[in-house]
Amino acid sequence: MLIRNKLSLALILLALWVCTGSAAAFDLEKRVIKTRLPNGLTVLMLERSFSPTVSLYIRHRVGAVDEVKGQSGAAHFLEHMMFKGTPTIGSKNYTAEKKLLSRIFRIGQTLDREKKKGEKGDQRRIERLSALLKRLQEAHRRYYIPNEIDRLYTENGGLNMNASTGQDVTTYFVNLPANKIELWARIESDRLLNPVFREFYTERDVILEERRQTTETSPDGKLFEAFLGAAYQVHPYGIPIIGLPEDLRFLSPQAIRTIHKKYLRAEHIVIAVVGDINPEKTLKLVTKYFGRIPRGSSQKNSIPAEPPQREERKVIVPFDANPSLIIGFHKPAPPSDDDYALDVLETILSKGRTSRLYAGLVSDKKIADSISVHNGMPAARFPNLFAIFARPRHPHTNAELRDAIFHELEAIRENPVSEQELAKAKNQMKMDYIRSLDSNAELASILSYYELLLGDYRYFSTYLSRINRISAQDIQKAAERYLVAENRTVALLATEKKVTNQNEP
Amino acid sequence: MNHKRCIRIFVLLYMLASCFGILSEARAADIFPPPDRLQYPALEFRLPSAQRIELKNGMVLFFLPNPELPLISLSALIRTGSAYDPPGKEGVAELTAYLLRTGGTKKTASDAVDERFDFLGASPSVSMGLDSATVHFTFPKSDLDACLELLSQMLSEPAFEEKKLQIALSLKKEELRRIADNPQKLAFREFNRLLYPDDPRGRYATVASLENIVRDDLVVFHRKSFFPTNILIAVSGDIAKDDAVKKIEQYFGNWENPGSAPAVLPPPSKSARGLYFIRKPLPQSIVVGGELTVSKKDPDYYAFALLDFIIGSGGFPSRIFTAVRNNEGLAYSAGSFYRARGNYGVFGTYAFTKTASTAEAFELIRTILRAVAAGAVSQGDLDWAKKSVLNGFIFSFEEPAQIADQQMTVAYEDLPADYLAAYRSRIEAVTLDDLKRVAAKYLNEKKRLTVILGDVERFGKWPDGWQSPVFLNPQP
Numbered sequence: 001m002l003i004r005n006k007l008s009l010a011l012i013l014l015a016l017w018v019c020t021g022s023a024a025a026f027d028l029e030k031r032v033i034k035t036r037l038p039n040g041l042t043v044l045m046l047e048r049s050f051s052p053t054v055s056l057y058i059r060h061r062v063g064a065v066d067e068v069k070g071q072s073g074a075a076h077f078l079e080h081m082m083f084k085g086t087p088t089i090g091s092k093n094y095t096a097e098k099k100l101l102s103r104i105f106r107i108g109q110t111l112d113r114e115k116k117k118g119e120k121g122d123q124r125r126i127e128r129l130s131a132l133l134k135r136l137q138e139a140h141r142r143y144y145i146p147n148e149i150d151r152l153y154t155e156n157g158g159l160n161m162n163a164s165t166g167q168d169v170t171t172y173f174v175n176l177p178a179n180k181i182e183l184w185a186r187i188e189s190d191r192l193l194n195p196v197f198r199e200f201y202t203e204r205d206v207i208l209e210e211r212r213q214t215t216e217t218s219p220d221g222k223l224f225e226a227f228l229g230a231a232y233q234v235h236p237y238g239i240p241i242i243g244l245p246e247d248l249r250f251l252s253p254q255a256i257r258t259i260h261k262k263y264l265r266a267e268h269i270v271i272a273v274v275g276d277i278n279p280e281k282t283l284k285l286v287t288k289y290f291g292r293i294p295r296g297s298s299q300k301n302s303i304p305a306e307p308p309q310r311e312e313r314k315v316i317v318p319f320d321a322n323p324s325l326i327i328g329f330h331k332p333a334p335p336s337d338d339d340y341a342l343d344v345l346e347t348i349l350s351k352g353r354t355s356r357l358y359a360g361l362v363s364d365k366k367i368a369d370s371i372s373v374h375n376g377m378p379a380a381r382f383p384n385l386f387a388i389f390a391r392p393r394h395p396h397t398n399a400e401l402r403d404a405i406f407h408e409l410e411a412i413r414e415n416p417v418s419e420q421e422l423a424k425a426k427n428q429m430k431m432d433y434i435r436s437l438d439s440n441a442e443l444a445s446i447l448s449y450y451e452l453l454l455g456d457y458r459y460f461s462t463y464l465s466r467i468n469r470i471s472a473q474d475i476q477k478a479a480e481r482y483l484v485a486e487n488r489t490v491a492l493l494a495t496e497k498k499v500t501n502q503n504e505p
Numbered sequence: 506m507n508h509k510r511c512i513r514i515f516v517l518l519y520m521l522a523s524c525f526g527i528l529s530e531a532r533a534a535d536i537f538p539p540p541d542r543l544q545y546p547a548l549e550f551r552l553p554s555a556q557r558i559e560l561k562n563g564m565v566l567f568f569l570p571n572p573e574l575p576l577i578s579l580s581a582l583i584r585t586g587s588a589y590d591p592p593g594k595e596g597v598a599e600l601t602a603y604l605l606r607t608g609g610t611k612k613t614a615s616d617a618v619d620e621r622f623d624f625l626g627a628s629p630s631v632s633m634g635l636d637s638a639t640v641h642f643t644f645p646k647s648d649l650d651a652c653l654e655l656l657s658q659m660l661s662e663p664a665f666e667e668k669k670l671q672i673a674l675s676l677k678k679e680e681l682r683r684i685a686d687n688p689q690k691l692a693f694r695e696f697n698r699l700l701y702p703d704d705p706r707g708r709y710a711t712v713a714s715l716e717n718i719v720r721d722d723l724v725v726f727h728r729k730s731f732f733p734t735n736i737l738i739a740v741s742g743d744i745a746k747d748d749a750v751k752k753i754e755q756y757f758g759n760w761e762n763p764g765s766a767p768a769v770l771p772p773p774s775k776s777a778r779g780l781y782f783i784r785k786p787l788p789q790s791i792v793v794g795g796e797l798t799v800s801k802k803d804p805d806y807y808a809f810a811l812l813d814f815i816i817g818s819g820g821f822p823s824r825i826f827t828a829v830r831n832n833e834g835l836a837y838s839a840g841s842f843y844r845a846r847g848n849y850g851v852f853g854t855y856a857f858t859k860t861a862s863t864a865e866a867f868e869l870i871r872t873i874l875r876a877v878a879a880g881a882v883s884q885g886d887l888d889w890a891k892k893s894v895l896n897g898f899i900f901s902f903e904e905p906a907q908i909a910d911q912q913m914t915v916a917y918e919d920l921p922a923d924y925l926a927a928y929r930s931r932i933e934a935v936t937l938d939d940l941k942r943v944a945a946k947y948l949n950e951k952k953r954l955t956v957i958l959g960d961v962e963r964f965g966k967w968p969d970g971w972q973s974p975v976f977l978n979p980q981p
Contacts, residue, residue, distance in 0.1 A: 354619045
């Protein structure tokens with residue numbers, strides 16, 4: 001009874017797949033308007049008119065991998081600096097302010113040099129310079145209105161204004177009422193061309209707090225950082241985006257400017273505008289404001305490739321928390337055929353309660369608390385990792401859980417997955433895909449991401465048909481090729497109690 | 506090399522700009538007009554609304570079509586919540602919700618339910634909040650019948666299979682074991698516990714309370730709150746109204762109606778006050794403060810919402826953010842929050858700061874709240890907050906599913922039917938005097954509760970006049 005039900009359902013769904021594959025709603029290629037401005041900047045527009053709102057995404061093909069060695073954290077720091085305004089946004093008197101800012105940088109750099117000496121540093125000089133810096137920063141506040149960019153967006157109805165820095169890509173985004181596109185174009189093109197790095201040294205402290213919040217006090221953050229550091233020994237994917245503490249503490253304005261220079265390459269910028277727009281008028285505005293961004297010089301990035309891994313790597317992270325683990329395998333980035341196959345395997349292993357790892361390790365063996373699989377960590381401009389994140393359930397240990405996961409992966413290598421599992425995974429991926437089409441922000445994000453990453457947003461529009469062609473053999477072959485012992489990195493968080501849990505004064 | 510060239514280019518540009526000052530300024534103005542003076546086309550603006558339909562069995566349905574994608578979205582709100590946990594059996598409400606989804610139905614075994622949902626690529630979520638349970642389910646319209654049939658079985662005739670209850674209990678215990686691994690989660694849980702002492706809202710599941718729970722507790726809890734007249738449903742998607750009504754009646758119409766809705770809880774009477782420490786040797790402290798405050802039905806709600814925006818929830822330009830983050834660099838996350846319910850509200854502040862600046866951040870926020878309570882808000886603050894809220898209001902109406910859900914929530918909270926329609930004009934009507942009045946009336950340092958988690962011995966010098974803190978020792 002059950003089996004017949006499932007089979008007939010499978011047939012219905014397969015039929016649906018064929019019918020709706022070209023339905024209007026999915027037919028992005030007919031709806032997306034792609035334009036390249038004379039300077040090389042790419043603009044993607046998509047009209048959706050249910051509500052008078054618009055999502056605006058700007059992506060730069062610049063990220064943490066583009067940093068100079070020893071200046072880790074610079075790309076992310078720049079993203080913070082981009083919110084500090086321009087000569088015409090946030091200044092009360094830019095000529096006077098500029099002089100003060102140079103002094104702040106001079107004193108700040110002198111102070112950094114002294115502090116870098118560590119114990120040999122002149123403590124009295126440090127105190128004197130710190131006090132002077134503080135006075136200059138206070139003086140600067142008289143010339144500067146902080147947070148003007150945020151104020152302008154919020155006051156005009158902006159929502160979720162933010163930015164993110166990845167290893168590969170940096171993104172600036174906001175949702176606005178549809179009549180305010182010019183405000184966005186005005187602010188974004190200005191800060192891209194003329195950013196003023198204000199509040200530099202306090203912002204560095206803010207980022208150190210961000211690092212404490214996301215890494216130093218977070219077992220997941222700590223473990224992930226150590227995991228990537230072990231998996232990538234040469235390629236910069238092994239270095240944390242937020243920066244290594246020793247680099248971050250003394251990052252200089254010059255390091256930030258070096259990264260900013262890389263923003264000014266129009267052909268490495270993709271803009272996506274999705275919502276209730278008039279494409280012609282929108283393009284006019286984008287051209288007016290972003291047309292003057294220079295076409296960059298074609299500098300070669302010399303990012304070293306990660307050499308093939310020859311043997312298993314292990315890293316143990318001591319932390320006062322319950323155990324958890326990450327396992328990762330090197331594999332090629334999209335759009336390689338194997339990457340599609342591993343996307344399907346990710347679903348088969350971890351999506352839903354009946355997935356291999358959930359059903360096997362959480363429900364049946366009861367040794368896992370949680371388990372998830374991500375194909376494509378930590379980013380995708382360069383070969384990346386097929387990664388498994390899991391937590392054992394007390395009293396089971398990391399070692400037991402790790403071995404059970406290895407065992408499940410062995411089963412994938414040894415036998416092809418069943419047709420039923422494959423059909424199920426494809427249905428799940430199809431539903432996820434359709435669901436991602438129903439928000440302006442999500443569409444703007446996805447379209448701009450693939451256009452920037454692969455030079456063609458159609459990676460996304462053709463995604464389902466590529467996935468549909470993946471066979472059980474493709475998955476097995478990819479597993480045999482990549483999910484093997486000598487290609488894996490295992491990171492374990494080991495409980496380390498720092499103090500007893502006494503909470504009396 | 507690069508470094509120098511870069512500087513030179515900057516200098517050169519600067520000289521050009523200053524040499525040809527007038528010319529370049531004129532050009533700059535052309536390209537970069539003052540952002541506050543930009544002119545915008547008018548925004549055409551309608552507030553679509555969902556239809557409210559009472560079904561034969563007493564269920565209320567909110568409906569708004571959306572033909573863009575071949576999907577249907579269903580949400581439901583059920584009047585129940587973890588605040589209704591039987592005393593000593595904290596955790597029953599949450600387990601009931603979890604088992605509705607995972608424990609099978611009287612007609613379909615749990616493993617078969619899982620297999621069906623996974624094969625459809627669509628799975629409903631059932632979650633238990635403090636004072637409501639919510640269901641969300643988005644599925645392909647072609648599977649409408651299969652999906653509604655299973656959902657109806659789940660909600661109306663759950664099996665609560667014993668083996669699935671044991672898995673759920675064991676996972677919940679693991680969650681409790683791990684709560685201290687996330688300092689923010691732990692600090693906020695303890696904050697909430699102290700906010701509602703001697704109140705059903707302040708109780709949390711513990712390993713001990715979980716030991717007391719058996720399958721029958723879930724059966725009873727389910728019977729008490731899951732029945733048609735206690736459920737609101739919102740449907741949007743690629744379906745016509747008549748079909749939606751017909752299908753919901755078909756799958757939920759025969760559900761017998763055994764009970765009456767649980768009473769709305771009276772507002773919490775009093776929160777704990779003063780300073781509480783949780784010792785955890787981490788390099789960053791969690792500083793959370795707050796107090797009970799004005800409810801959503803109170804006429805002062807609108808003024809207080811704007812006040813909260815100005816104090817710390819209005820993003821970068823808000824007071825706490827500017828002071829703690831911009832000016833002092835003490836935190837990456839800092840701000841305020843205001844959660845209003847029908848008959849009470851909670852206002853709170855937070856900052857996550859390095860151990861050495863714990864006292865400083867605490868004191869800075871306290872100073873801001875004092876100043877605001879004493880009337881230090883300006884017409885400029887009010888204008889900015891109002892403009893932001895009014896211009897951003899359109900985003901509450903971005904997607905049909907969101908609109909239907911929102912109207913369902915208004916009904917659930919028993920707010921006036923014109924709540925959404927009148928929201929803008931009520932915000933617009935708030936005056937500077939209102940703002941100062943509510944600040945003086947509701948921000949009260951003596952009633953404030955503060956919880957700080959961190960490396961207690963290394964906190965900075967504590968402000969004078971603060972009573973010695975109470976140490977908490979949270980247990981799983």
